[in-house]
Amino acid sequence: MINRFCNISGTAIVDRETPVPEQFVRHLRRADDFINLAVSATARALELSGGTDVEPVKQGVFVGTAFGPLETNFSSLGSLVDEGEGQMSPTLFSHSVLNSAAGYISQLFNCHGPALTITSYGWPFLYALQEARQALINGGISRAFVIGAEIYSALLADAYERLFDSPPTWSPSAVAWVLDIQGNGPFLKEIRITERGALPDNYLCRANETWHGSGLSAKKGHLNPLTHAEVMTRALNKATKHDQGELVWSFNASFGEAEVSVYLGRSFSE
Amino acid sequence: MIRDLNKKNVAITGMGCISGAGIGVAANRQALSHGIVRCGPVPEWLFDNSLPYPVFATFAEGMTEAARQQLAAHCSGSVLSRMSRTTLLACSAVMEAVNDAGLTITDLRSKRVGIAIGTTVGCTFHNEKYYMEWRHGLCPDTEPVTRYMAGNPAQTLHALFRTEGPAVVVTNACASGTDAVGLARQWLTAGMCDLAIAGGADGLSRVAYNGFVGLMLTDRAACRPFSRDREGLNLGEGAGIMVLECEETAVAEQRDPLGWVRGYGTAADGYHPTAPHPEGLGLQEALRRALIDVGGEIEIGLVNCHGTGTRANDAAETAGLCKIFGPDTSIPFVSTKGITGHTLGAAGAIEAIFTLLALREGETRGTAGCVEVDEKLGVSPLPEQRTRALCSKWGISESLAFGGGNGVLVLEAARKRSPAPQLRAIRASDIGRL
Numbered sequence: 001m002i003n004r005f006c007n008i009s010g011t012a013i014v015d016r017e018t019p020v021p022e023q024f025v026r027h028l029r030r031a032d033d034f035i036n037l038a039v040s041a042t043a044r045a046l047e048l049s050g051g052t053d054v055e056p057v058k059q060g061v062f063v064g065t066a067f068g069p070l071e072t073n074f075s076s077l078g079s080l081v082d083e084g085e086g087q088m089s090p091t092l093f094s095h096s097v098l099n100s101a102a103g104y105i106s107q108l109f110n111c112h113g114p115a116l117t118i119t120s121y122g123w124p125f126l127y128a129l130q131e132a133r134q135a136l137i138n139g140g141i142s143r144a145f146v147i148g149a150e151i152y153s154a155l156l157a158d159a160y161e162r163l164f165d166s167p168p169t170w171s172p173s174a175v176a177w178v179l180d181i182q183g184n185g186p187f188l189k190e191i192r193i194t195e196r197g198a199l200p201d202n203y204l205c206r207a208n209e210t211w212h213g214s215g216l217s218a219k220k221g222h223l224n225p226l227t228h229a230e231v232m233t234r235a236l237n238k239a240t241k242h243d244q245g246e247l248v249w250s251f252n253a254s255f256g257e258a259e260v261s262v263y264l265g266r267s268f269s270e
Numbered sequence: 271m272i273r274d275l276n277k278k279n280v281a282i283t284g285m286g287c288i289s290g291a292g293i294g295v296a297a298n299r300q301a302l303s304h305g306i307v308r309c310g311p312v313p314e315w316l317f318d319n320s321l322p323y324p325v326f327a328t329f330a331e332g333m334t335e336a337a338r339q340q341l342a343a344h345c346s347g348s349v350l351s352r353m354s355r356t357t358l359l360a361c362s363a364v365m366e367a368v369n370d371a372g373l374t375i376t377d378l379r380s381k382r383v384g385i386a387i388g389t390t391v392g393c394t395f396h397n398e399k400y401y402m403e404w405r406h407g408l409c410p411d412t413e414p415v416t417r418y419m420a421g422n423p424a425q426t427l428h429a430l431f432r433t434e435g436p437a438v439v440v441t442n443a444c445a446s447g448t449d450a451v452g453l454a455r456q457w458l459t460a461g462m463c464d465l466a467i468a469g470g471a472d473g474l475s476r477v478a479y480n481g482f483v484g485l486m487l488t489d490r491a492a493c494r495p496f497s498r499d500r501e502g503l504n505l506g507e508g509a510g511i512m513v514l515e516c517e518e519t520a521v522a523e524q525r526d527p528l529g530w531v532r533g534y535g536t537a538a539d540g541y542h543p544t545a546p547h548p549e550g551l552g553l554q555e556a557l558r559r560a561l562i563d564v565g566g567e568i569e570i571g572l573v574n575c576h577g578t579g580t581r582a583n584d585a586a587e588t589a590g591l592c593k594i595f596g597p598d599t600s601i602p603f604v605s606t607k608g609i610t611g612h613t614l615g616a617a618g619a620i621e622a623i624f625t626l627l628a629l630r631e632g633e634t635r636g637t638a639g640c641v642e643v644d645e646k647l648g649v650s651p652l653p654e655q656r657t658r659a660l661c662s663k664w665g666i667s668e669s670l671a672f673g674g675g676n677g678v679l680v681l682e683a684a685r686k687r688s689p690a691p692q693l694r695a696i697r698a699s700d701i702g703r704l
Contacts, residue, residue, distance in 0.1 A: 056540070057537065057555055061538065068393070068394075068441070070395065073394050073395060073396075074395070074401060076477065076481065077395075077396065077398060077401050077477060078401070078405070080398070080476070080477060080480050081398060081401070081402060085319065085320060085321050085480060085483075086321050086480060086483045086484065087480075087484065088477075088480045088481050088483070088484040089484065090481075090484045090485045090544075093477075093480075093481030093482075093484055093485065094481075094485070094543050094544045094672060095543070096394070096481075097390065097441075097443050097672050097673065098390075098393060098394070098441035098443075099441055099442050099443050099671070099672065099673040099675060100543065100672075100673060102442075102538075102673055102675070103538075103543050103672070103673025103674050103675070104543070106538035106539070106540040106673070106674055107540045107541060107542070107543075107674070110540060111538055111540055112537055112538055112539075112540050112551070112552065112555055113537055113538065113555075114536040114537060114538070115442070115536070115537075115538035115540075115673065115674065115675050116440065116442060116449060116453075116536065116675075117440070117441045117442055117673075118438045118439070118440060118441070119393045119422065119438070119439040119440075119441045120422070120424075120425070120437070120438055120439065121419065121422055121425060122425065122437070127436075127438050130436075131453065131456075134456055134460060138456070140559060155395075155401065155404050156395075156415065158404065159412045159415040162409065162412055163412050163415070163416075193436055194382075194434050194435060194436070195425065195428055195434065195435065195436060195437040196428055196429075196432075196433070196434045197349075197425050197426065197427070197428025197429030197430070197431075197432070197433070197437065198425070198429055199348065199349070199429065200352065200416045200417075200418075200419030200420045201416065201419070203419055203422075203425065204415075204419050255425070256434070
């Protein structure tokens, strides 16, 4: 049976250079980079989706991240060290929790359905996508905002360099997909993820990570927890302009394997 | 239509629990039934502290000796030696739950195992010494970074057990444990795994402790959820883990269900980064979703609330409950945080286990610490001096979180297991010989 319930109606990749949407500037005045990136990506993907309004309880947010707001975590740690016991900044602490971005997105995009944040060092965006797809199929929502966001941290980058004798290929960025229950395609057909667990260092350096499939490409050696989301997004945007049929992408690493398949809209037939 | 095709009964076949109330499900059950409150100053072995806010701590080692011995015999030593406090607590509860289900680590390796664990501090870097040295331009040993990477309990458990399947940590703040159980149930109904280890874990951390103090949400005395004089929460630590399976698998392999996860709902307030919506708007929606998910008329016998003891949470939560169940409902509403403290990412799972225990007993005690119920609350929770017989085997366990998340589980208890365990030793292969 062909699943028509997960129409990918908009996608976006943003980085620190992407300005925060004008209408949210005031609301984001206390927000950190993690939240800003996630909100900007969501706004951009929604704009490109051209989607109509959806009832708030029918909209859900699914965030996948490996490290979350790590710099804010260190800022709150610094606040404790510098200010002393009981004096930690409430704003820093409340923004250091991993679901801070999902909270802001729920508020700013009027989402009163599920708001789920998943943390995985493997393929966090794929897990978020999988849960969003499941929520759409189950009928609980008719639109899902799926976001992958990473800001990393200078502390972690320093440790990486000392552990692996080379700097990491990290730069803060966010990816967002808007999934609608119906539309003109492409459709997210299936996601399968099998994780087997690995030693911590293997997750950090993404040992033996490779990917195969239609249009997937990244800069040589450019491996980080968001790369899989970025290459899928680029391949999808490229394919929907020129190709027909089905895209099948597979990911392999020392910590597991995953497969994603997407029907392209114009060639869709039952 | 698809939802109906996928609808399967998800059975709970094992439970494990560790909290400030006790080590193991039986000890927690005893503390619950006797109203034992083990709340005290932050222990010296946990972290340096001079603030007057008490906590519910477990024990210094974090992992029980029984769990450690089992894991050492079957699992990777390099993984075992690098675990964070949160993961140690998770392992204790996981091993208890796996044993309770009558499974071994070898059994797990023959299945697709989904691991969904909720946590808050579990996936954060809280090593102050490393941070300070690095900030001063030194090159501290990277071991704390490796330990931080090993702090993801789901991935670490797969590495430890050498199992395969989906693995996520749900980081929905204080609703994480509830959402992890709900998510694992969805995996099972969608056929993504054969068995799921689901729940929550969190160790006490100096950063989280000071963060809550900074937010002025902590009480200097033992917390008093729903009480007229409540002044905040007490932090706790622990882990609650369930083994979940599709009922047909459990029955085929002769594991008795302790109960079932019958419904799950989650919804966002979309209101404020930390404060709940004053009318519990997201909670109302999560309750509606969970009850619809059950797919039929049921009589709720118990609601185990989030009930932290903060002014805002208890008011918002009971306002939401009032909208769904009405102000005059006879359903007993309780909070068990007076016994465990607020265990953050573990809370939802620990409380789901407590809900099932009460449903199986057919009775609940009132809320520890609540002597005089705040009459301004939307519904009237059961105070600590009262005990109530439950009218059904169905109950609700719910969580509210920073970021406006709300998670609700609807649970049904099975009848208590037969006291004659030898009956379970009869296997399908034996039937022909009988």
